[in-house]
Amino acid sequence: MNRLLIGFVLLAAMAMGGNVAAAASSAAPAERFKTLYEREWDWRQTQFAGADDEDSEGKTADHLPKVDPATQAERTRYWQDVLRQLDAIPVSALPEQEQVNYQVYRNQIEVLLDQQRFHAWEMPFNSDSAFWTNLGFTARKPLRDTESYRSYLAQLADVPRYFDEQIDNMRAGLVRGFSVPQVTLKGRDQSIAEVIDAKGEANLFYTPFKRMPSVISATEQAQLREQALQTIETKVVPAYSKLLAFIRQEYTPQARTSLAARSMPDGEAYYQAQIREFTTLDMSPDEIHALGLKEVARLRAEMDEVIAQVGFKGDFADFLHYLRTDPKFYPKTGEELLMRAAWIAKRVDGKIGEYVGRLPRQRFAIEPVPPDLAPFYTGGRGGPTTYLVNTYNLPSRPLYNLTALTLHESSPGHSLQMSLAAEQDAMPDFRRYTYISAYGEGWALYSEYLGIEMGMYDTPYDRFGYLTYQMWRAARLVIDTGVHHLGWSREQALAFLRDNTALSEHEVTTEVDRYIAWPGQALSYYLGELTILRLREKAERALGGKFDLRNFHDAVLAQGSVPLPVLEQRIDRFIAEGGKSPWPEKDKK
Incomplete structure (x- = not known):
């Protein structure tokens, strides 16, 4: 808002009998905040110009980013100054939507400063990416x-x-x-x-x-x-x-x-900062570990029900061995795996309009993971434009997991959510193009749950694949905190994942190594999903007959990637407004 526009605001307030000083104080904080985040975002894009990964493209440049200590010190000073300026802005004086922007933006700056404080740039890779x-x-x-x-x-x-x-x-x-x-x-x-x-x-x-x-x-x-x-x-x-x-x-x-994050310099504080970054919650490692054990027990009971349903003779370990070794559960070629994934994604296309009101225009491709990445890559990875399916080591890629994987990585998971966020022109760029793991992974895991309501799990084995994926993420709560807080060995972590899921031995190993090398990231998925499920139940209970599932999903997705407490505030407002979709009717399917 320029000075001339501020002047018009003041004159309007006078004409309406309002208080000129009140109008000025309302306009000034919003303008200061907008100027601050727009300037910092442009600066941030310049700082990281030339960088790239599977989730986002960096600003085009004729060079790669600087990562030397002098540049890192400059970034630290800059973001510290941004935080000081944020502290000086009276949040209550901001318009409602700008208060949401403030919460999201402040979380981003605090996470960036945490990474600077612990010199995260000195460990610029992990077992998953580099x-x-x-x-x-x-x-x-x-x-x-x-x-x-x-x-x-x-x-x-x-x-x-x-x-x-x-x-x-x-x-x-x-x-x-x-x-x-x-x-x-x-x-x-x-x-x-x-x-x-x-x-x-x-x-x-x-x-x-x-x-x-x-x-x-x-x-x-x-x-x-x-x-x-x-x-x-x-x-x-x-x-x-x-x-x-x-x-x-x-x-x-x-x-x-050593394995534990706590064994590194200032390790306990570092691990707690990683938890805050990836979950956006102030939970302790002990709380997360206990929750994980509780959820593992609950899911195990559901898995036992499926085993009984198919009439399998043997115990849980026998059933897992059967799933891991019977050739009928595995693709014979990489092309078969890709085609099955494409068929699942196309089936979702025919159903998704019943569950989400506004759909993105961006479409995604399905491609194999590049061979140089595949040996240590996850089974799949989704972004706005591409759903990567790992065709390396086909005996480790069971088809009974493919439906859950596809729902998570493509639509209604990552590809849909990230594309929809990028298309929200009214939101600041720092919200359209950034990714908060607890929200993004939480939504993607919730998308696997939606597969039940969408009728996507055709056989009891598909259903077991869904449950093993849920168990996989619940087990992460136990393993991540077990390794980084309680001092678990790698063998303990491998055994826990192997004994509780139908993941292949290859995936068990690559996943555990990912958790060991990337503290806290594995916690975001299940805590995010539990939050969305809890908020859905809260809205259903409060709205009763007025609850519309498409409207609820629109309310969740319209936010872009936000901290979980901000999402809860948005759903509280959704309830207070009578369960309306945030989109105009013309923008919905």
Whole structure:
């Protein structure tokens, strides 16, 4: 709001007999807040320009982000100043929607500052994802014109500087005992070695040059391809070779042999900060552990009912062995797995309008996980544009889990939710394009639950697959807190997941290593789902016959990614407003 507009507001207040000072005090905090978050968001986008991962694209740039200690110190100072300015804004003086924005935005800044406080940049990878594999997502993006190709080539030329800064940061982490646990590093260097071993046009980073748009002349295409081959050979491959030597000869031998987050510097505070980041709740590790055990017991009883329903003769362990070893439960080819996933997603398309009022325009593709990532990747991963299905090691990809996986990763899970958030033009960008795990993973896990009401689980085995996925996430509450707070061994964690779910041995191992190397992240899923289920029950009870499930889902989804306490406030308002959808009727299906 500019000065002229503020003036009109004051004049209007005078004309209506209002208090001029009151109007000014109302306008000023909202304007200050908007100016603050817009400026910081633009600055943040510039800071991380060139970064990329499977969930989001960074701002286009001709370089990679700076990650050196001086830059980190600058970011810390900047966000500390932002927090001071937020403290000076009287929240009660903001309009209602801006108060919601304030809560979401403040949570973002506090999480960013927590990561700075613990020097999280000194551990820039885990057993699931890494800065060097994230560059692969950039390499797989289509480029549309000469300028974008030249920016990409400049990014490739910047890889040596970027990797050197990351290596320096990891060395600093090693010195103070802040590293990925050694036990989770086995085989993780494979994705680095593959870049080194792939020569010329076979190299991952040459991918955009294999098919170039016709708007670029043949002469210029040839020049760009030649430059790409030279840059990969002289810049990218040497940087990956240096990184590989560091990981193998220095990082892995010196990485900590302990598992618990609490064993690292200021570890208890670090783990509690991770819990706050990934759950947005102030729960203690002991509370989460106890809740997990309770839910595991409840789900186990439901799983036993399904086993009795199919007439299986044997105990729970026998049934799990049967599921893990009978070939009829597994795809014979990667294409079969992809086609089954596509069929499930298409069936959802025919039902989703009965459960969600406003649907996104963005559509998603279904593709296999890239081979350089697949050995240690999850069974699937969903984002706004792509649902990745892992076709590596097919005997570890049971079909009875595929329905739950597809609902979670595509629609109505991640792809639908993230696309819908990005399409909300009225929301600030810091809400449209950021991801809060407790909300996003909670919604995606709740989407698996919706599969029951949508009639998606066709057989008792599909139903058991749904329950094993629910059990998997409940077990995470126990395992994550068990490892990082109670001092569990890796063997204890593996046994707990193996004994309580029908996940394959491959997935049991990759998942447990993910929890060990990424403290707190695993807690977001089940706590988020439980919150949404509780809020739905609360709304159903309060509204009675006025409760409309589509309207409830619209109220949840219209928020974008928000902390769970903010979501609860929104549902309280939904109830107070009589259960209306937040969307105009014309915007609904």
